[in-house]
Amino acid sequence: MTLYHGSKDIVEYPEIRKARFNKDFYFGFYCTNIEKQAERWATRYGEKRYINRYEYTENTELKILRFEKMTEEWLDFIISCRSGQAHQYDIVEGPMADDTIYNYLQNYLDGKISRSAFWELVKFKYPTHQISFHTVSALDTLEFAGSEVVYGEKK
Template identity: 60%
Template sequence: MEHGKVELYHGSGQIVEFPEIRKTKYTKDFSWGFYCTKSYEQAYRWAGRKHGQGIVNVYSYVENEKLNIKKFENMCDEWLDFIAECRIGKVHEFDIVEGPMADDTIWNFVNDFLNHNISRSVFWEYAKFKHPTHQISFHSIRALECLEYERSESVNDDTME
């Protein structure tokens, strides 16, 4: 059964017609990968915050059930442990990981938890009033093949020369 197409967004400083997985100095929530979100606002913020001239890249995504996909429906202990492991550089076998994306405030709590400054129960006490946004990360060439580039939109049109 073919799933419907979902529109995904990637905030960047450039047009990304051909997404790729880059190994960087710092690992992200779900390790190295190409990150997108279902939230246009989130991608808009990513693009605008990190770059003077931001671009929101738009893709259509069709899930391939043959891939190894991990989905976290919400923030839970398994999600927290998974992020903790990715953050210290452990790699995983998933093609695609989908789940909540913590905002900067929750990140401070995650870091406090990772540094053993707060306990797990205190983390959940702090985090329970926060509403994370969505992220989906692609970790293999086969995963990237599920994405089809549609278009790019400039974030700060008013500042363009």
């Protein structure tokens, strides 16, 4: 399967980096199988950026968690990860809480909307995909296949 990673750099050797903010599936190296989504990731700040391409070969010996769609379990997992709670999975795959969905999620966490209101708001969002790699063994399933330059528009 081909995966994409949007970045300011060519990333031939992916790494897991701790960031200032917790991500949907906690700290990891994030990719998508949707090339346009990787382009949005890469170009959100304008300037010259890159879409890195990888060939992913699943290793069935790894601990993998998949969410086929947004579910209660998916929501609870994201809330836990974004709250700073680590998990024991090598790879996690599923829909992405993009900026809009994240705003709904934050409103839910802050008590501004109910859980049912959250689900009502997100049901019309376009499909997204992310797959995150959380261990060195997980990163070993990726083989760099090249990159291409993309340019974002300054906002």
